[in-house]
Amino acid sequence: xxxxxxxxxxxxxxxxxxxxxxxxxxxxxxxxxxxxxxxxxxxxxxxxxxxxxxxxxxxxxxxxxxxxxxxxxxxxxxxxxxxxxxxxxxxxxxxxxxxxxxxxxxxxxxxxxxxxxxxxxxxxxxxxxxxxxxxxxxxxxxxxxxxxxxxxxxxxxxxxxxxxxxx
Amino acid sequence: xxxxxxxxxxxxxxxxxxxxxxxxxxxxxxxxxxxxxxxxxxxxxxxxxxxxxxxxxxxxxxxxxxxxxxxxxxxxxxxxxxxxxxxxxxxxxxxxxxxxxxxxxxxxxxxxxxxxxxxxxxxxxxxxxxxxxxxxxxxxxxxxxxxxxxxxxxxxxxxxxxxxxxxxxxxxxxxxxxxxxxxxxxxxxxxxxxxxxxxxxxxxxxxxxxxxxxxxxxxxxxxxxxxxxxxxxxxxxxxxxxxxxxxxxxxxxxxxxxxxxxxxxxxxxxxxxxxxxxxxxxxxxxxxxxxxxxxxxxxxxxxxxxxxxxxxxxxxxxxxxxxxxxxxxxxxxxxxxxxxxxxxxxxxxxxxxxxxxxxxxxxxxxxxxxxxxxxxxxxxxxxxxxxxxxxxxxxxxxxxxxxxxxxxxxxxxxxxxxxxxxxxxxxxxxxxxxxxxxxxxxxxxxxxxxxxxxxxxxxxxxxxxxxxxxxxxxxxxxxxxxxxxxxxxxxxxxxxxxxx
Numbered sequence: 001x002x003x004x005x006x007x008x009x010x011x012x013x014x015x016x017x018x019x020x021x022x023x024x025x026x027x028x029x030x031x032x033x034x035x036x037x038x039x040x041x042x043x044x045x046x047x048x049x050x051x052x053x054x055x056x057x058x059x060x061x062x063x064x065x066x067x068x069x070x071x072x073x074x075x076x077x078x079x080x081x082x083x084x085x086x087x088x089x090x091x092x093x094x095x096x097x098x099x100x101x102x103x104x105x106x107x108x109x110x111x112x113x114x115x116x117x118x119x120x121x122x123x124x125x126x127x128x129x130x131x132x133x134x135x136x137x138x139x140x141x142x143x144x145x146x147x148x149x150x151x152x153x154x155x156x157x158x159x160x161x162x163x164x165x166x167x
Numbered sequence: 168x169x170x171x172x173x174x175x176x177x178x179x180x181x182x183x184x185x186x187x188x189x190x191x192x193x194x195x196x197x198x199x200x201x202x203x204x205x206x207x208x209x210x211x212x213x214x215x216x217x218x219x220x221x222x223x224x225x226x227x228x229x230x231x232x233x234x235x236x237x238x239x240x241x242x243x244x245x246x247x248x249x250x251x252x253x254x255x256x257x258x259x260x261x262x263x264x265x266x267x268x269x270x271x272x273x274x275x276x277x278x279x280x281x282x283x284x285x286x287x288x289x290x291x292x293x294x295x296x297x298x299x300x301x302x303x304x305x306x307x308x309x310x311x312x313x314x315x316x317x318x319x320x321x322x323x324x325x326x327x328x329x330x331x332x333x334x335x336x337x338x339x340x341x342x343x344x345x346x347x348x349x350x351x352x353x354x355x356x357x358x359x360x361x362x363x364x365x366x367x368x369x370x371x372x373x374x375x376x377x378x379x380x381x382x383x384x385x386x387x388x389x390x391x392x393x394x395x396x397x398x399x400x401x402x403x404x405x406x407x408x409x410x411x412x413x414x415x416x417x418x419x420x421x422x423x424x425x426x427x428x429x430x431x432x433x434x435x436x437x438x439x440x441x442x443x444x445x446x447x448x449x450x451x452x453x454x455x456x457x458x459x460x461x462x463x464x465x466x467x468x469x470x471x472x473x474x475x476x477x478x479x480x481x482x483x484x485x486x487x488x489x490x491x492x493x494x495x496x497x498x499x500x501x502x503x504x505x506x507x508x509x510x511x512x513x514x515x516x517x518x519x520x521x522x523x524x525x526x527x528x529x530x531x532x533x534x535x536x537x538x539x540x541x542x543x544x545x546x547x548x549x550x551x552x553x554x555x556x557x558x559x560x561x562x563x564x565x566x567x568x569x570x571x572x573x574x575x576x577x578x579x580x581x582x583x584x585x586x587x588x589x590x591x592x593x594x595x596x597x598x599x600x601x602x603x604x605x606x607x608x609x610x611x612x613x614x615x616x617x618x619x620x621x622x623x624x625x626x627x628x629x630x631x632x633x634x635x636x637x638x639x640x641x642x643x644x645x646x647x648x649x650x651x652x653x654x655x656x657x658x659x660x661x662x663x664x665x666x667x
Contacts, residue, residue, distance in 0.1 A: 001634060005626040005630055007617065012622070023626060038522055043628045062633070066621055067584065067621065070578065071617060103514045104517060108352070157517075
């Protein structure tokens with residue numbers, strides 16, 4: 001079975017045939033041994049063990065951790081990948097004019113008003129978390145179309161703070 | 168002294184409880200609501216629930232803490248670091264309640280806590296200080312000419328500050344107003360006092376601090392700690408000794424630190440922080456009148472237990488540190504493991520620790536305040552644990568730290584572990600070419616880039632996980648006689664997903 005594996009926006013093709021694994025034209029013997037009761041799994045490639053944590057996030061979605069980084073990884077087969085390409089799925093998170101809270105926190109200040117023109121990187125909102133003030137900048141240049149929070153509000157991670165129409 | 172209440176949480180509470188037990192003392196823990204399952208609570212002989220979530224309702228509530236000490240039969244209080252550790256009013260309240268305060272006298276805390284008063288006292292004691300205004304600022308009108316006179320860049324600092332909160336570097340006059348405003352707000356929130364002062368910024372200095380210890384008979388120093396690896400004034404890696412300090416500089420800085428401590432009649436463990444310029448010129452920054460986060464690196468190279476010394480000194484005893492000049496042995500390094508997510512601009516992450524494998528083996532010390540199941544919230548400091556190593560010299564300590572970091576596994580909350588691994592592989596860090604602006608220049612070390620080789624291995628692991636999951640699911644579906652395969656359910660799920 002051919003799998004299309006996307007890590008950090010980069011796709012890699014991994015072919016799995018029994019214990020034979022092929023990536024970038026190189027075939028190795030590979031298996032993934034569980035460590036029961038833990039998310040730890042031992043990937044053994046041609047006899048060389050590499051430790052990972054592997055956590056299921058949903059159909060075809062995994063969190064694979066190694067060395068302190070644990071990216072979300074999407075694993076699709078050819079059929080699912082085709083469906084995804086038809087529905088435009090995957091691009092739905094790409095609305096870059098929307099500033100979302102990168103963490104839960106307290107809104108200290110809002111630097112912009114609807115209708116205001118902003119440059120990319122302009123300060124939009126100051127969010128306080130763990131007693132540190134964090135300035136959140138405009139992801140794109142454009143016109144502020146909506147401000148969804150006011151100072152004093154507590155927001156969850158992912159909450160929409162400011163919307164910008166890109167110019 | 169028989170029973171010590173620890174007015175703190177996390178790794179330092181556990182550290183102090185361990186020291187109490189080793190000294191034959193009983194330990195009383197206090198905890199907030201989310202901390203009820205924390206390791207420090209289980210390690211104590213008695214635990215008092217203070218309730219609440221925000222620190223103001225528990226770890227910062229002096230009345231509640233004194234009441235907890237009294238009702239639990241404690242006869243002494245250890246404040247740890249942070250929270251109330253450098254609040255003279257808390258030291259006073261503890262003493263007024265007839266309990267032993269495990270820390271310096273309230274007057275010493277007051278003298279060093281007011282950074283402007285501290286500067287005046289240090290100047291009088293002959294301790295070198297960074298040029299700057301000794302007076303608290305009274306708004307922009309007064310600050311602007313003062314900054315002009317010192318010459319940009321200058322530093323705005325909270326008079327009651329510490330830990331990087333309420334601090335701003337100002338490079339041009341235009342930045343001064345906004346910096347005063349932001350620093351004042353942060354200071355008011357963190358310390359309950361918005362007072363600020365100005366200081367000349369020493370460019371590219373190292374941050375090197377001297378550990379002091381004082382009992383009723385003598386005041387000694389225990390060498391330096393190199394703390395230049397900082398992000399936004401928060402230390403991330405500390406070492407003892409420092410590659411930049413030779414015997415002569417250690418003697419001179421040590422003498423200055425001892426003079427500083429004596430000038431305020433210091434007792435117990437404390438730390439004098441210095442900026443050290445390229446040419447070895449050093450300036451007193453401030454004295455931290457408490458045990459420091461990074462105290463273990465000193466313990467490992469000097470063979471002392473600073474927390475147990477604190478307990479002995481508070482109990483009226485003498486320190487057990489040998490007389491005469493002390494010489495550091497080998498090299499120690501500490502990496503602070505924080506819940507700051509490198510893939511999200513180093514912003515604090517939250518969650519529940521699901522799995523934890525702590526490093527171990529020769530020369531490795533793991534001082535942690537977390538275990539699986541513990542909730543990481545935004546209410547407390549993001550530091551989860553300290554990974555400390557000792558080895559015979561700096562290169563060996565770096566190799567040992569790499570090995571230990573490779574053993575560490577934490578899931579459920581993002582950490583800065585990958586940053587530490589990158590730092591330890593960096594040629595400039597390995598060469599010891601560091602100063603407090605190192606990470607400002609080296610933003611690349613903070614980026615959460617997955618090395619290509621790792622990404623390939625991750626891709627294979629993910630494909631095999633997916634393949635195994637499908638393989639495991641199919642027979643179960645067949646056995647249940649369900650209509651439709653696992654495949655098609657997945658496809659339906661993906662379609663739904665894709666159409667959202």
